[in-house]
Amino acid sequence: xxxxxxxxxxxxxxxxxxxxxxxxxxxxxxxxxxxxxxxxxxxxxxxxxxxxxxxxxxxxxxxxxxxxxxxxxxxxxxxxxxxxxxxxxxxxxxxxxxxxxxxxxxxxxxxxxxxxxxxxxxxxxxxxxxxxxxxxxxxxxxxxxxxxxxxxxxxxxxxxxxxxxxxxxxxxxxxxxxxxxxxxxxxxxxxxxxxxxxxxxxxxxxxxxxxxxxxxxxxxxxxxxxxxxxxxxxxxxxxxxxxxxxxxxxxxxxxxxxxxxxxxxxxxxxxxxxxxxxxxxxxxxxxxxxxxxxxxxxxxxxxxxxxxxxxxxx
Numbered sequence: 001x002x003x004x005x006x007x008x009x010x011x012x013x014x015x016x017x018x019x020x021x022x023x024x025x026x027x028x029x030x031x032x033x034x035x036x037x038x039x040x041x042x043x044x045x046x047x048x049x050x051x052x053x054x055x056x057x058x059x060x061x062x063x064x065x066x067x068x069x070x071x072x073x074x075x076x077x078x079x080x081x082x083x084x085x086x087x088x089x090x091x092x093x094x095x096x097x098x099x100x101x102x103x104x105x106x107x108x109x110x111x112x113x114x115x116x117x118x119x120x121x122x123x124x125x126x127x128x129x130x131x132x133x134x135x136x137x138x139x140x141x142x143x144x145x146x147x148x149x150x151x152x153x154x155x156x157x158x159x160x161x162x163x164x165x166x167x168x169x170x171x172x173x174x175x176x177x178x179x180x181x182x183x184x185x186x187x188x189x190x191x192x193x194x195x196x197x198x199x200x201x202x203x204x205x206x207x208x209x210x211x212x213x214x215x216x217x218x219x220x221x222x223x224x225x226x227x228x229x230x231x232x233x234x235x236x237x238x239x240x241x242x243x244x245x246x247x248x249x250x251x252x253x254x255x256x257x258x259x260x261x262x263x264x265x266x267x268x269x270x271x272x273x274x275x276x277x278x279x280x281x282x283x284x285x286x287x288x289x290x291x292x293x294x295x296x297x298x299x300x301x302x303x304x305x306x307x308x309x310x311x312x313x314x
Contacts, residue, residue, distance in 0.1 A: 001042075001069065001070040001071050002040065002041045002042065002070065002071055002072045002073070003041060003042040003043070003044070003065065003070055003073050003074075004028070004031050004041040004042070004043045004044070004073065004074035004075070004076065005043075005044050005046070005061055005062065005064075005065045005073075005074070005075050005076070006024040006025075006027055006028045006031075006043060006044070006045050006046070006074075006076040007024060007046045007047070007053065007058065007061075007076065007077045007078065007079065007090075008020040008021040008022070008023050008024025008025065008045075008046070008047045008048070008077075008078045008079065009021075009047070009048045009053050009078070009079035009080070009091075009092070009093060010047075010048060010049065010079075011048040011049040011093065012079070012080055012091070012093065013093075015080070017079065017080065017162065018162055018164070018167065019078070019162045019163070019166075019167050019168045019169050019172075020047075020078035020079050020125075020169070021047040021048070021049075021050075021078075022167050022168055023078040023125060023168050023169050023172040024045060024046075024047055024076060024078050025045065025047060026168070026172075026176055027076055027172065027175070027176065027179075028043040028045045030176060030179045030180060030223060031043055031074065031179070031222070031223065034223055034224040034225075034226070035180075035181070035188075035223070035224065035225045035226045036224070036226040036228075038224075040223060040224075041072075041074065044061065044064075044065075046058075046061060048093060052093060053092055053093050054092055054093060054094040055092045055094055055095070055099060055101065055102060057092075058090070058092050058102050059102060062075065062102070062107065062110065063110070066110045066111070066114045066117065068116075069116035069117060070116075070117045070118070071117075071118050071119065071220070072117075072118065072119045072120075072121070072220050073117050073119075073120055073121070074120075074121045074122075074123065074222070075107065075120075075121075075122050075123070076123045076124075076125075077090050077123075077124050077125070077126060078125040078126065078169060078172060079091060079126055080095075080101075080126060080127065081124070081126030081127040081128045081129050081131075081160070082095075082100050082101055082127075082128065083127075083128035083131050083156055083157075084100065087100075087103045087104060087105050087131070088103070088104040088105075088128055088129070088131030088132060088134075088156060089101035089102060089103055089104065090102040090104065090107075090124070090126065091126070104124075104131055104132045104133075107122065107132070108122075108132065108133055108143075108144065108148070108150075111145075111148050112143060112144065112145050112148070115145065115147075117147075118147055119147045119148075119149075119216065119220055120147060120148045120149070121148075121149045121150075121151070121192050121222070122148070122149070122150045122151070123150075123151045123152075123175070124150075124151075124152045124153060125152075125153040125160055125169045125171045125172045125175075126153065126160055127154065127158070127159045127160050128154070128155075128156050128157070128158070128159075129152035129153050129154055129156075129160060129211075130152045130154055130155035130156035130157070130158065130211045131156035132150050132152055132213075133150045133213040134156060144213070144215050145215065146215050146216065146217060147215070147216060148214075148215055148216070149192045149212075149213070149214045149215075149216060150211070150212070150213040150214070151175075151192060151195065151196055151199075151210065151211070151212055152210060152211045153169065153170075153171035153172075153208060153210055154171070154208040154209060154210065154211075155208075155209055155211060158208050158209065159208065160208055161207075161208060170203070170207070170208070171199060171203075171208070171210060174198065174199040174202050174203070175195060175199060177198070178190060178194070178195040178198040178199060179195065179222065179223050180225075181225045182198050183195050183197065183198040184224075184225040184227075186227075186230070186234070186275055186276070186277065186301060186305060187227060187230075187231075187234075187305075187314060188224050188225040188226060188227035188230075189221035189224055189225075190221060190222055190223045190224070190225065191219040191220065191221055191222060192212075192214070192219065192222065193212070193214070193219055195222070196210065196212040200212070230275070231314060233268055233271060233272070234305055234308075234309055234314055235309050235314060236268070236309075237272070237277070237298075237302070237305060237306050237309050238306055238309050238310045240265065240268070240269075241297075241298055241306060243306075244298055244302075244303040244306045244307065245297075245298075245303075246297070246298075247281060247295040247296070247297045248269075248295055248296050248297070249293070249294075249295050250266075250269075250286075250289055250290040250293060250294060250295055250296060251290070251293055252290060252291050252292075252293055254266035254290050266290060269286060269296060270286060272302065273286050273296075276299060276301055276302075277298060277299055277301055277302035277305055278296050278297070278298060278299065278302055279296060279297060279299050280294065280295075280296050281294055281295045281296060281297055282294045282295075
């Protein structure tokens with residue numbers, strides 16, 4: 001069971017925003033289906049001006065998100081954020097002097113107490129979003145339980161910028177690219193750590209700085225990019241390389257155009273090289289390593305896939 005609540009608010013008075021609705025809408029489209037069309041998250045989308053998103057309405061929907069068991073839930077918010085000396089807040093449309101919005105501390109408390117939800121991912125694209133998860137410790141123990149990950153668009157002292165060219169927040173435009181395959185591994189999986197690495201590297205040292213706070217023992221894929229056709233070859237890697245450090249001796253006839261077992265091995269090695277799993281030894285190109293009867297070896301990523309294949313984990 002995987003579900004996601006995605007909130008985007010443009011219609012603020014007197015300071016409207018322009019890209020939050022499109023942020024939440026496009027993210028929902030990506031999360032609902034994997035790239036092969038298979039079902040992924042059950043998404044609930046709240047956007048304003050289509051919906052009127054008051055504090056009560058946001059609170060009710062967040063309570064619904066955490067109300068029943070699940071393998072993984074995602075909460076995403078794009079809108080205004082506010083930071084006081086007391087807490088950080090997700091600003092709703094009815095926020096005013098006495099109502100700053102939905103407290104970030106309440107959100108993390110719900111994530112903490114609902115242990116029937118195995119994994120929780122909170123993604124915030126709002127100003128001062130880095131305040132999310134800024135906790136004190138009690139008796140030396142963290143109050144963020146295992147299974148929670150937080151990705152924010154900025155530090156708690158920074159604004160989150162919109163990109164007028166793309167009609168998206170700068171952070172979410174990168175998040176969408178990451179989920180659409182930019183952050184997938186060789187198996188086609190995209191997880192919150194790879195998303196953060198993708199976004200963080202794209203934002204320079206003078207831009208807003210995203211934050212990643214994580215307390216997990218495993219990383220679930222948020223979305224899968226189709227790579228089923230790769231799996232049979234990836235599972236054969238231990239047949240070619242008897243160990244992760246083994247060098248595979250190449251033969252000149254492997255590169256022959258004549259169909260043979262050797263040429264089939266060579267074609268497989270070309271694919272593994274293209275995927276970044278194999279590299280030639282002593283030559284710049286696999287072809288010349290083959291012609292000169294040299295060898296090839298697994299890259300660090302290739303060694304990782306070798307172990308997965310050897311242990312029947314893929």
